[in-house]
Amino acid sequence: MSGLDSSGYDGVVLKKLQQADARVGDAIRVVTDSRDVTGILMPRAQIGSDPEHIVIKLDSGYNMGIRIDKNTSVRQTKRAKRRRHHDTIEVQHKKGLPTVSILSTGGTIASKVDYQTGAVNPALSAQDLHDAVPELGERANIRAKIIMSRLSENIYPSDWSKITRAVAKEIRAGVDGVVVAHGTDTLGFTAAALSFSLQNLPIPVALVGSQRSSDRPSSDAALNLTGAIDLVGNADVAEVMVVMHGQTDDKAILAHRGTRVRKCHSSRRDAFRSINSSPLYQIDPPQIIELSPPLFHRDNERKLRVKPRFEEKVALVKTYPGIQASFIENIISTGHKGLILEGSGLGHTPNALYSAIQNAIDEGLVVGMTSQCIWGRVNMNVYRSGVELLEMGVIPLQDTLAETALVKLMWLLANERSSEKVKELMTLSHVGEIEMRTEMEEYQPPQEVI
Amino acid sequence: MSGLDSSGYDGVVLKKLQQADARVGDAIRVVTDSRDVTGILMPRAQIGSDPEHIVIKLDSGYNMGIRIDKNTSVRQTKRAKRRRHHDTIEVQHKKGLPTVSILSTGGTIASKVDYQTGAVNPALSAQDLHDAVPELGERANIRAKIIMSRLSENIYPSDWSKITRAVAKEIRAGVDGVVVAHGTDTLGFTAAALSFSLQNLPIPVALVGSQRSSDRPSSDAALNLTGAIDLVGNADVAEVMVVMHGQTDDKAILAHRGTRVRKCHSSRRDAFRSINSSPLYQIDPPQIIELSPPLFHRDNERKLRVKPRFEEKVALVKTYPGIQASFIENIISTGHKGLILEGSGLGHTPNALYSAIQNAIDEGLVVGMTSQCIWGRVNMNVYRSGVELLEMGVIPLQDTLAETALVKLMWLLANERSSEKVKELMTLSHVGEIEMRTEMEEYQPPQEVI
Numbered sequence: 001m002s003g004l005d006s007s008g009y010d011g012v013v014l015k016k017l018q019q020a021d022a023r024v025g026d027a028i029r030v031v032t033d034s035r036d037v038t039g040i041l042m043p044r045a046q047i048g049s050d051p052e053h054i055v056i057k058l059d060s061g062y063n064m065g066i067r068i069d070k071n072t073s074v075r076q077t078k079r080a081k082r083r084r085h086h087d088t089i090e091v092q093h094k095k096g097l098p099t100v101s102i103l104s105t106g107g108t109i110a111s112k113v114d115y116q117t118g119a120v121n122p123a124l125s126a127q128d129l130h131d132a133v134p135e136l137g138e139r140a141n142i143r144a145k146i147i148m149s150r151l152s153e154n155i156y157p158s159d160w161s162k163i164t165r166a167v168a169k170e171i172r173a174g175v176d177g178v179v180v181a182h183g184t185d186t187l188g189f190t191a192a193a194l195s196f197s198l199q200n201l202p203i204p205v206a207l208v209g210s211q212r213s214s215d216r217p218s219s220d221a222a223l224n225l226t227g228a229i230d231l232v233g234n235a236d237v238a239e240v241m242v243v244m245h246g247q248t249d250d251k252a253i254l255a256h257r258g259t260r261v262r263k264c265h266s267s268r269r270d271a272f273r274s275i276n277s278s279p280l281y282q283i284d285p286p287q288i289i290e291l292s293p294p295l296f297h298r299d300n301e302r303k304l305r306v307k308p309r310f311e312e313k314v315a316l317v318k319t320y321p322g323i324q325a326s327f328i329e330n331i332i333s334t335g336h337k338g339l340i341l342e343g344s345g346l347g348h349t350p351n352a353l354y355s356a357i358q359n360a361i362d363e364g365l366v367v368g369m370t371s372q373c374i375w376g377r378v379n380m381n382v383y384r385s386g387v388e389l390l391e392m393g394v395i396p397l398q399d400t401l402a403e404t405a406l407v408k409l410m411w412l413l414a415n416e417r418s419s420e421k422v423k424e425l426m427t428l429s430h431v432g433e434i435e436m437r438t439e440m441e442e443y444q445p446p447q448e449v450i
Numbered sequence: 451m452s453g454l455d456s457s458g459y460d461g462v463v464l465k466k467l468q469q470a471d472a473r474v475g476d477a478i479r480v481v482t483d484s485r486d487v488t489g490i491l492m493p494r495a496q497i498g499s500d501p502e503h504i505v506i507k508l509d510s511g512y513n514m515g516i517r518i519d520k521n522t523s524v525r526q527t528k529r530a531k532r533r534r535h536h537d538t539i540e541v542q543h544k545k546g547l548p549t550v551s552i553l554s555t556g557g558t559i560a561s562k563v564d565y566q567t568g569a570v571n572p573a574l575s576a577q578d579l580h581d582a583v584p585e586l587g588e589r590a591n592i593r594a595k596i597i598m599s600r601l602s603e604n605i606y607p608s609d610w611s612k613i614t615r616a617v618a619k620e621i622r623a624g625v626d627g628v629v630v631a632h633g634t635d636t637l638g639f640t641a642a643a644l645s646f647s648l649q650n651l652p653i654p655v656a657l658v659g660s661q662r663s664s665d666r667p668s669s670d671a672a673l674n675l676t677g678a679i680d681l682v683g684n685a686d687v688a689e690v691m692v693v694m695h696g697q698t699d700d701k702a703i704l705a706h707r708g709t710r711v712r713k714c715h716s717s718r719r720d721a722f723r724s725i726n727s728s729p730l731y732q733i734d735p736p737q738i739i740e741l742s743p744p745l746f747h748r749d750n751e752r753k754l755r756v757k758p759r760f761e762e763k764v765a766l767v768k769t770y771p772g773i774q775a776s777f778i779e780n781i782i783s784t785g786h787k788g789l790i791l792e793g794s795g796l797g798h799t800p801n802a803l804y805s806a807i808q809n810a811i812d813e814g815l816v817v818g819m820t821s822q823c824i825w826g827r828v829n830m831n832v833y834r835s836g837v838e839l840l841e842m843g844v845i846p847l848q849d850t851l852a853e854t855a856l857v858k859l860m861w862l863l864a865n866e867r868s869s870e871k872v873k874e875l876m877t878l879s880h881v882g883e884i885e886m887r888t889e890m891e892e893y894q895p896p897q898e899v900i
Binding site: 151152153154155156157159160184185186189190263264265266267268271310312313314315316317318319320321322323324326327330331334336342343344345346347348349350351352371373374375376377378379383384385403406410 | 601602603604605606607609610633634635636639640713714715716717718721760762763764765766767768769770771772773774776777780781784786792793794795796797798799800801802821823824825826827828829833834835853856860
């Protein structure tokens with residue numbers, strides 16, 4: 001492992017910074033043979049990986065990298081204000097406006113503050129929100145709370161439980177809607193998790209992220225956040241959704257069903273897509289246009305049931321030519337309770353895996369099949385390969401997304417006693433994760449420029 | 451494992467069939483209390499999984515399932531003609547037409563014959579081709595050869611070597627182009643494999659599949675095959691490509707670069723998509739329209755170099771919340787030489803995997819990073835997570851598809867002695883697998899119907 005501390009610096013640079021008592025976010029003055037500059041110390045990991053540079057943000061807003069050697073002088077000139085975790089702040093309260101809770105878990109949507117105070121401190125305090133989107137107070141009475149501060153690649157199933165409980169607490173406090181700010185990497189997984197763990201929702205819950213941090217001119221943070229607040233404050237829906245840009249311009253914000261959405265581009269603002277289904281809403285603040293009927297309507301009388309537990313010992317395996325049966329054997333021997341296969345085409349695997357899959361089922365694992373095609377559905381009755389897997393007891397999961405299938409199986413295995421019941425429930429749709437109608441109309445795949 | 455023989459039948463049904471000496475493809479007469487029907491015996495796995503039914507194809511073309519009990523009479527009335535493997539047949543030879551070799555490996559494109567002779571016998575003899583597309587003889591002098599008969603989920607890296615050698619043999623025989631008929635499940639992997647293993651190609655090679663078998667009215671087999679033959683017979687290109695429907699109608703056939711193509715729908719005819727790049731050609735037989743310039747032009751003087759070997763001990767692992775480090779440890783302990791991570795977003799993994807990834811690199815595995823987003827490219831300099839993985843020695847693979855990265859690493863590890871050289875070559879583009887220009891224009895993601 002690397003010797004990084006939380007600032008991302010190490011070696012001689014870290015030593016200089018420690019001597020100067022300078023932490024990320026502090027103003028520092030750096031004097032070398034040829035330069036004398038002052039600016040905010042940035043975390044190194046955010047910018048690049050040259051181990052002998054300090055990166056500071058100048059007053060102009062630009063970042064500068066400065067090579068440090070043992071003769072460089074580094075002084076801390078102004079201590080950054082540190083924010084505490086778990087602050088709850090209500091911005092204001094106006095009559096006639098809906099009340100919306102915003103729970104922050106971290107990620108790029110919170111990265112304005114990352115730039116100022118470093119990767120360790122959370123963001124999205126009431127003040128940050130106000131700075132980013134001054135008109136938010138005109139749209140809703142906001143309750144803002146920081147519940148964790150993580151890039152979403154480090155959100156684990158146990159965190160889904162924490163987020164579930166935090167959302168439930170807000171719902172029980174009587175708000176009109178809840179927004180969860182979250183990194184985009186695993187936003188789809190968390191959306192699926194909340195879709196299952198928050199049963200019998202009375203109000204809408206929207207997860208929102210951003211692909212560009214809010215201090216960049218091209219940021220999508222403000223519009224995504226505004227759209228999410230408008231949606232959960234006003235729309236007649238009670239589902240878990242993901243609210244993100246639908247195009248690269250700042251026009252169409254889309255709300256996707258939480259069990260149906262996937263990050264399909266690593267960097268574009270319109271990275272999130274509804275798969276095998278239509279988005280639920282287009283939001284052009286303050287307009288909200290319904291694109292597809294919701295499964296559940298807002299009903300404040302409906303009694304929330306919270307089922308926050310997830311079984312972590314469930315594996316997702318994407319198959320490929322040459323995949324070794326030892327992977328599956330390892331999954332069995334390490335105590336996994338379930339396995340979601342991301343097979344090829346209509347739901348096939350190389351026959352080299354058959355005996356290991358049979359062993360997994362004999363050992364009591366629940367094994368489900370999805371397709372690595374992403375679009376379309378599995379149909380294991382068409383070819384011999386599929387039929388043989390069905391006969392072993394592999395469960396065909398229709399058009400469930402592989403990621404959603406994984407989360408659903410983690411959830412069912414933590415909440416149902418009998419594995420027969422789990423198997424049965426995997427084939428039934430609870431919150432829109434399976435659609436029985438033909439998928440043909442809903443495939444609007446990548447159109448190339450011809 | 452199930453007790454299936456190659457016909458897919460078992461139990462009392464199989465016994466009846468054996469007593470009647472009836473094999474799939476034979477005409478049989480079945481007499482029950484209420485029926486007396488004659489038709490072609492179909493393999494069960496193709497249709498459904500009810501163990502007490504025989505399925506026969508009637509003269510009308512429809513399939514019928516008949517429940518069998520011990521009183522049912524089954525007689526074989528006509529033996530199907532069995533074709534031998536490895537037949538090479540030249541259909542005809544006309545002056546002025548290009549000569550094209552068609553090598554069949556199996557899959558749905560060969561399933562007309564599956565219906566007649568069962569899952570074990572191969573297809574695409576010269577006669578079958580002629581039956582399917584009578585006008586083929588007007589477009590090219592065809593050399594047809596069956597090299598294996600597999601559903602593509604059972605094509606392994608060792609089969610890529612066989613297909614490579616078979617294609618090389620045709621090229622050296624002086625044909626103008628080669629078409630490889632292949633199942634669609636792993637067509638993209640095989641296309642990537644041939645892109646690397648056939649170095650310095652003098653002529654084009656097109657892989658072609660079909661999503662619907664050729665005896666269905668909606669079949670795409672004939673048009674895909676015609677398009678592929680036209681392309682490799684005539685176009686001024688010398689690359690490995692995949693030729694499939696670009697839309698659900700029978701208008702646009704597209705040729706995709708072999709390292710850039712992915713099956714994105716489980717059942718639609720337009721399932722294959724170029725990712726992060728444009729298709730190379732649109733084929734509207736006999737018209738061929740260039741959409742993007744080829745990397746290599748046809749040149750009969752160019753000397754083919756065949757590098758058919760692939761290292762099977764390379765793993766592909768898609769990350770997800772809760773993934774266990776023991777997966778990576780198992781990959782190390784089972785003697786793998788390489789690992790392609792399909793990480794989240796710009797190329798991240800949960801930090802729970804870091805120490806196992808470090809171990810893999812310390813043990814000498816080559817570890818590369820791709821993105822499970824599918825579209826876009828990895829950029830591991832933006833966030834701490836990415837920087838830490840880079841510092842461990844994880845290789846960022848730009849916009850290489852995960853599937854192509856896996857095949858490339860299998861190929862490099864079998865053909866290069868030094869792992870430093872392998873690491874360097876993984877970051878360089880050989881046959882269009884990495885494109886350095888911005889990917890933004892090339893993302894034309896799923897557009898929802900709004």
